[in-house]
Amino acid sequence: MSDVAWSLPFEDQSRLVRALWELETVRKRTSRDLCVSLLERRLGHPLPISRDDKDITDVWHLVDACLPYPGAFHALVEIVEEFHRGSTPMGELRDLVEELLPEPLLSPKERRELDGLLRSLGDRVSEAVEPAAIRALYWKVAGPSGPALAADPGDLWSVLGRLEDLTFSAEGVPPLLAFVEGLAAHAAGPAAAGLRAWADRLAHRLGAARGLPP
Incomplete structure (x- = not known):
């Protein structure tokens, strides 16, 4: 799918980045790379992600790459939740996604x-x-x-x-x-x-x- 759907204001996107950053799986490069690989497999196509050696910048690029694709960020959250199910930061991320991002129509x-x-x-x-x-x-x-x-x-x-x-x-x-x-x-x-x-x-x-x- 092509990147056309919608984007978020800078402050809202920053809130998503900060919420993801609270999760160890996202902070660490090796486990973050695994999440990206699993995400692309689930979506059925690669994401045009600009990678960066600085971890926090790399997470910004990941969020930026997911947002325009319907369902991509929700799929990322489901993958990350496999590592952090039941944790407080995971619950806060879920609440934020519910606030900011509409549920995708398609699975x-x-x-x-x-x-x-x-x-x-x-x-x-x-x-x-x-x-x-x-x-x-x-x-x-x-x-x-x-x-x-x-x-x-x-x-x-x-x-x-x-x-x-x-x-x-x-x-x-x-x-x-x-x-x-x-x-x-x-x-x-x-x-x-x-x-x-x-x-x-x-x-x-x-x-x-x-x-x-x-």
């Missing part, structure tokens, strides 16, 4: 499955759907109050990352789910069937309505 497994389906369409959406159609579909599901689509509409990962941060529509349909259904209508063959099946599973788990906005 890591769902996001990896969708990533594989998108790759079956090709790296550029123009191979399956014109960017103009993607832009129109985005505004159809995001609605007039949705965030501006600054990303290249040919980059499906960027578009989907932005949609994952949106809440349910008035009709009870997650914009991301409606977008994938619309994308399936433009695709063909196994890719279209795979996208529809993925949308079916997500709708069932969320108990969500289906269909594109009128």
Whole structure:
């Protein structure tokens, strides 16, 4: 997935860094490297992290790399919790995450499955759907109050990352789910069937309505 979702004000990001720094697993370089490796394995793709020899700066870079990717920071917290479950600093980190970061719509497994389906369409959406159609579909599901689509509409990962941060529509349909259904209508063959099946599973788990906005 591409880095488009959202960012935090400096002070809030600093609070996340300080909360992570209270955990020994994050402070020590060797165990921090292990957490990064486990995180990338769980996400199914590498993170563009700028590493630094100074530990605290390295943690800043880790947080900075996670924030734009939906679900990445939550996945990092779950990994770190395996080493610090029940500790006071871990509880404080959990409380802070609940305050600052919305719960991701997709599970890591769902996001990896969708990533594989998108790759079956090709790296550029123009191979399956014109960017103009993607832009129109985005505004159809995001609605007039949705965030501006600054990303290249040919980059499906960027578009989907932005949609994952949106809440349910008035009709009870997650914009991301409606977008994938619309994308399936433009695709063909196994890719279209795979996208529809993925949308079916997500709708069932969320108990969500289906269909594109009128």
